[in-house]
Amino acid sequence: MLSKERFTAAAQKYMDMIFRLAFSYLKSREDADDATQNVLFALYKTDKAFESAEHMKAWLIRVTVNECKKILRSPWRRRGEPLEDYENTLRFEQPQDRELYAAVMALDGKYRAVIVLYYYEGYSIRETAQLLGVPPATVGTRLARARQQLKFTLTEAERL
Amino acid sequence: MTERKRIQRALEPLHASDDTLEEVFAMIERDKAVKHLKHTGRNTLRTVTVAAALVLALSVTAYAVGEYTGFFETVFGDEDAGKQTYDLPLDSWDDEGNQRTMEIVTEGQPVDQETAQRVLDGSVAGGASVTAGGVTCAVENIVLADNGVGALTYTVEAPDGLPDMTVTDQVWGYFYWDDGYDISADGDLGLLNAPLLFIPGDGGMVDERTALVSATETKIEATVYMALFGDETWPDALDVYFFLDEDQDRAEAYKLTLALPEPAQTTVLTADGGWTAKLSPMGLVIEPPADNPYGNDYGFGDLVVHMTDGSEYVVELAEPYTVNSRVGTVDGGIKRWVFNRLVDPAAVESVTAVGDGNGYQDADGSPVPYDQAWVEVEPELVGDTWTSSTALREGLTEMNVALDLTFTK
Numbered sequence: 001m002l003s004k005e006r007f008t009a010a011a012q013k014y015m016d017m018i019f020r021l022a023f024s025y026l027k028s029r030e031d032a033d034d035a036t037q038n039v040l041f042a043l044y045k046t047d048k049a050f051e052s053a054e055h056m057k058a059w060l061i062r063v064t065v066n067e068c069k070k071i072l073r074s075p076w077r078r079r080g081e082p083l084e085d086y087e088n089t090l091r092f093e094q095p096q097d098r099e100l101y102a103a104v105m106a107l108d109g110k111y112r113a114v115i116v117l118y119y120y121e122g123y124s125i126r127e128t129a130q131l132l133g134v135p136p137a138t139v140g141t142r143l144a145r146a147r148q149q150l151k152f153t154l155t156e157a158e159r160l
Numbered sequence: 161m162t163e164r165k166r167i168q169r170a171l172e173p174l175h176a177s178d179d180t181l182e183e184v185f186a187m188i189e190r191d192k193a194v195k196h197l198k199h200t201g202r203n204t205l206r207t208v209t210v211a212a213a214l215v216l217a218l219s220v221t222a223y224a225v226g227e228y229t230g231f232f233e234t235v236f237g238d239e240d241a242g243k244q245t246y247d248l249p250l251d252s253w254d255d256e257g258n259q260r261t262m263e264i265v266t267e268g269q270p271v272d273q274e275t276a277q278r279v280l281d282g283s284v285a286g287g288a289s290v291t292a293g294g295v296t297c298a299v300e301n302i303v304l305a306d307n308g309v310g311a312l313t314y315t316v317e318a319p320d321g322l323p324d325m326t327v328t329d330q331v332w333g334y335f336y337w338d339d340g341y342d343i344s345a346d347g348d349l350g351l352l353n354a355p356l357l358f359i360p361g362d363g364g365m366v367d368e369r370t371a372l373v374s375a376t377e378t379k380i381e382a383t384v385y386m387a388l389f390g391d392e393t394w395p396d397a398l399d400v401y402f403f404l405d406e407d408q409d410r411a412e413a414y415k416l417t418l419a420l421p422e423p424a425q426t427t428v429l430t431a432d433g434g435w436t437a438k439l440s441p442m443g444l445v446i447e448p449p450a451d452n453p454y455g456n457d458y459g460f461g462d463l464v465v466h467m468t469d470g471s472e473y474v475v476e477l478a479e480p481y482t483v484n485s486r487v488g489t490v491d492g493g494i495k496r497w498v499f500n501r502l503v504d505p506a507a508v509e510s511v512t513a514v515g516d517g518n519g520y521q522d523a524d525g526s527p528v529p530y531d532q533a534w535v536e537v538e539p540e541l542v543g544d545t546w547t548s549s550t551a552l553r554e555g556l557t558e559m560n561v562a563l564d565l566t567f568t569k
Contacts, residue, residue: 137455
């Protein structure tokens with residue numbers, strides 16, 4: 001088990017990453033907060049000996065993915081504020097960042113998670129596949145389709 | 161600006177709530193309190209709000225194996241089976257905040273009991289139950305075939321009234337909108353009132369869908385259709401977790417471990433090009449050749465089981481919005497369907513699959529195996545971290561190939 005100090009440092013370092021990935025799965029701030037708390041609680045309780053910061057990060061991502069799947073299948077998903085209300089609280093640098101964010105969130109869930117891990121966290125296709133527990137070919141397909149969908153959505157938005 | 165940097169900037173505003181750490185420390189304190197209670201034995205765990213992971217190890221009763229007539233009717237369909245219509249909620253809301261729905265028609269077929277007894281004899285097991293807090297969760301029967309396809313029936317019962325749980329009458333499987341957008345994968349549509357199934361240990365996984373049989377204030381009956389996958393070793397057992405909520409905040413998990421029956425045998429069919437179809441009385445698993453260039457990116461618009469008597473079972477969409485398979489899953493290019501009826505493999509002549517695959521080809525037009533189409537590229541500096549990346553091999557172009565497969569024994 002981690003010391004309180006080491007746990008606190010790790011939690012502060014990774015909680016946004018966990019939330020971002022959870023939000024990409026769940027599209028609900030309340031559910032993503034729940035998932036983040038449960039994942040950090042699991043981190044506190046685990047006896048796992050992490051070999052490195054990267055090892056811990058990968059473990060956290062796996063736990064987050066599993067936690068999100070559990071929440072998605074739970075009868076007790078919380079229905080909180082409308083997604084649009086939460087989006088309106090987010091501060092983007094540029095208007096096009098908001099458009100791209102909306103386009104990403106409009107993707108199917110399986111594509112959103114791949115986008116977050118590949119583009120935001122910078123994992124390779126093979127690493128993303130390992131983290132999600134799917135074959136690399138699946139990640140490649142999802143990335144290609146996500147790119148295609150994003151391109152279509154953003155192009156359509158420009159035409160309007 | 162690179163594609164990666166644009167997406168990073170778009171997702172950067174997402175942050176965990178300010179009170180996240182505070183909440184986690186509160187959970188840690190509650191966990192300590194539970195451990196203290198366990199240690200001193202002064203009280204029951206129910207007096208403490210605990211996380212969903214708490215598994216109550218309570219009295220588990222094994223059922224005797226008996227006649228399966230009713231079980232087969234529940235799983236495959238009784239004489240009243242036919243088309244039923246459901247409104248499937250979508251992960252989409254209109255401008256006024258109303259959740260959009262789509263009308264789904266499911267189709268059932270009455271089971272032939274004689275055939276069911278013959279082809280599934282020995283592959284059905286009795287279930288088990290767990291009782292806690294006046295609620296009994298019971299798996300009544302389970303049936304499995306060795307292509308991983310199966311089903312179980314379960315009940316959740318409380319004479320004094322069930323905990324306030326959400327009940328749905330939705331049924332769904334693997335199907336498409338007419339624009340080709342699939343809506344089944346990865347649990348994007350949360351499955352209400354369904355137990356979670358796990359293969360113990362680090363083995364395979366289970367994809368599942370639930371169909372409600374009946375629901376009252378004191379009892380729920382339902383069927384879970386499932387496909388086991390991801391591990392070559394046949395599991396000995398299946399863990400079933402029921403989640404019941406008492407305070408609408410945290411659910412408690414009730415766990416059953418089921419010993420699995422001897423699986424029903426699979427008939428292996430093959431098609432030109434190294435394609436394989438594993439057929440069992442409950443479903444079909446199609447595997448592409450090892451060097452397939454499509455990855456998961458292939459599909460069939462028409463998948464037909466041809467019987468020796470000349471009749472047909474169209475597994476995918478018989479007509480728009482009709483679901484005539486119970487579950488469809490995709491994993492590593494392997495596709496699975498759980499049938500909505502009993503199929504006697506001995507009475508199957510062939511299976512035809514017509515669709516297309518999307519992959520990549522060399523300059524000379526030769527297909528490239530999917531896992532060879534992508535290569536590692538030079539690490540890229542993202543923020544303050546060097547990260548590896550993968551890109552499509554140079555010189556490859558996309559290709560679309562029509563698939564017209566006939567699987568025979």
